[in-house]
Amino acid sequence: MSATRSLHLAAEIGGPPHYDAEWYVDLARLAERGALDFITLQDSFGRPGPDALAVLSRVAPATERIGLVPAVTTTHTEPFHVSTALATLDWVSRGRAGWLVGVSATPAEARLFGRRRAAPAAALWKEAGEVAEVSARLWDSWEDDAEIRDVSTGRFIDRDKLHYVDFEGTGFSVRGPSIVPRPPQGHPVVVADGTADPAAETAVRHADVVLIGAGRPEEATALREQLLARAAAHGRDPGTLRVLAALTVHLGDGERPLDPGLESAPHTTVGAGGPHYRGGPAGLAELIAGWHGAGAVDGFHLTPAEPRRDLERLVNGTVALLQHRSLFRTFHPGGTLREHLGLARPANPYASAGGAR
């Protein structure tokens, strides 16, 4: 892939739990000042923290451009609710919503619901794929021009432009249509981890943005090529996927001299929770420019080890340096997350199929 393609940057704003809106609004605005593509907010039923989708919905009116990507898990939440909540986030943010797909794997989480036993990861990720599939169908279940407000016939909608999805999954079925009209982006942007199966299989089938954990650019290149090939095998255009390297960043150590070569990995280590970078903002800028310049990835998803400190250093240091070198945008030219990522608004298969149902 060409090294001149746009660089995409995203940041996680979670960490030790906070419950007040201002904490998250401040971090989101900071990331927005850096013109990042999007922020993510991790979520789990299994550890303290607020509902991530609600937090980013609260953040939406307090920001203008940045993409908002909450983790939403599919194991215990009704697929219909997953779909309508994400569609609503896209409406309230005027086209900036995304979805970081997750599952709940532990017996402890299962006991919080008391509905089903914990299942193997393979089954959970297969189900996550089905939830992504039915969500997309529900988002499409209203054609964009279904609302007609035709006074002469008294019809608010053209019911021929609403569609039953009649999805039959392994463990659930959904009739449809959605209660929410098609979101501004058509589909909120789907983000998923593609580092390893079984999650990777769901990612190559359904994700617009695939996150990978790699300690070296060669690994990233190989993984990216593999993922794009798998996506193509599922009939997808590889050009509609964005692959971002996931990296936890500790920027508290100040600058150290860094070998500009890509193998200068004394600063990156792969451990539990994926690759880590330790060093200064300038070194991180070098690393990002190097990996991206070599065509290893389309960008980075960065998780600050210490949320406020490291996000500030990331935006004011690393991003500013990349902007200075004209490697990263200085403002958001578009309004939607899809526009930031250079992804087209998806066509509606029901519309092209034409007619009712």
Added chain:
Amino acid sequence: MSTDPTEAARTAAGSAAPAGSAARTAGSAACTATGRTGRTGRTAAGRARDTGTVRTGADRKRIHLAAHFPGVNSTTVWADPRSRSQIAFSSFEHLARTAERGKFDFFFLAEGLRLREHKGLIHDLDVVGRPESLTVLSALAAVTGRLGLAATVNATFNEPYELARRLATLDHLSGGRAAWNVVTSSDAFTGENFRRGGYLDRADRYTRAAEFVATARELWDSWTDPGPGSPYGTPRRFAHSGPQFEIEGEFTVPRSPQGHPVVIQAGDSEEGREFAASAADIVFSRHGTLEAGRAFYTDIKARLAAYGRKPADLKIMPGVTFVLGDSDAEAQERAAGIRRQQVSPQNAILALEQVWGRDLSAYDPDGPLPAIDPDPDSRLVQGRVRVADPAAVAAGWRALSEAKGLSIRQTVIETTARQSFIGTPETVAAALDTFVQTDAADGFILIPHLTPGGLDDFVDQVVPLLQERGVFRTEYEGGTLRSHLGLPEPVRKG
């Protein structure tokens, strides 16, 4: 309980205006007992002048006001040129900001989990489509500072752990302004959108609702209070074991600013009333006439003592509509015009079919009512509350039609959900005040007929009059919804 409180509050809908011309829409909410039984008569505003024990001076009750977003119901007039999007965030923001400018207690969203159907087809005459409530309210928390934020969420198609968490999150993000209107559903039609399907027996609806709310309260109480070194407190393990739910673990959200979000209940059955008395902070009622309101009020308040609660611990707020004018006569004219917009020829036939349970499309809306009787076992209508006793309603409609020589459409206009309060701002303010001071209500959930500007005139013209009367706040005194409502802090258990 309905998934949408306004749904049960009406039978049908329709609009006016000859086909091919102006506006039309459908039905109306806040229907009164009078409207449902087909009795005609004076509006609530007129009836409010009836005698009653009226409080005076310092004894006067403060009125509570809420704003119902006009959306998927038959009150909403979508064909009006001033009508805007029912889905764009700007519409929600406009109405919420207007309500907060008017110092309202809270903003209210209904819920839909399956698009309504009629004769096997998606109902297309009313507004269709809406966002998911809790997500919209989280966003509205950013553009309002004091207004309570109430979501209708179905206890049948959610699980306590997840919903309690979402509600507690909203309470934190809004600084203590969250409320939950608890509804349940037993209908398999809605269940087709969910894993769980329509498994719930009708008789178990309140059993589930009661255990759901009790379980949510256990979760909301499960964290310790904040202390030195733990600004949020710490989670303690919970374990709940009951007929509906068997769950254990730790909750992820600390006790929220209100302790527990405010709980609203909207059912009117015997079980619903008892559930409200035992567990709710607010009843969203449908008794829009003074007499029916007083009877309901007395009944509900009398049930509280059995649960160790005081009369003031539960607020009764009927859903009501209103029409303002420069004179009472002008307001009446406007109200009639809105009714014609709400009951079109198509919607008149639809209203009739909802009662009769039969395909009546061959009937002329301007002709007489059908001679055939309703089908008691009809499944014609899906996704909305069925008329309780179709034969009785049909008989009432026929009697009215014959007595006054009314066509199908005129009968529907007469019998379904007339506006509750019609008049000058002075007339409406006085009537609202009388309702509250004579114990027919503690306040009102106002259901405007226009999105999003339908509350503007009320806030600009009626609220100041209520304030002059000394029965409505001129400034918010506290930050939480509980403080607006004068509700006690929830007692912490465990």
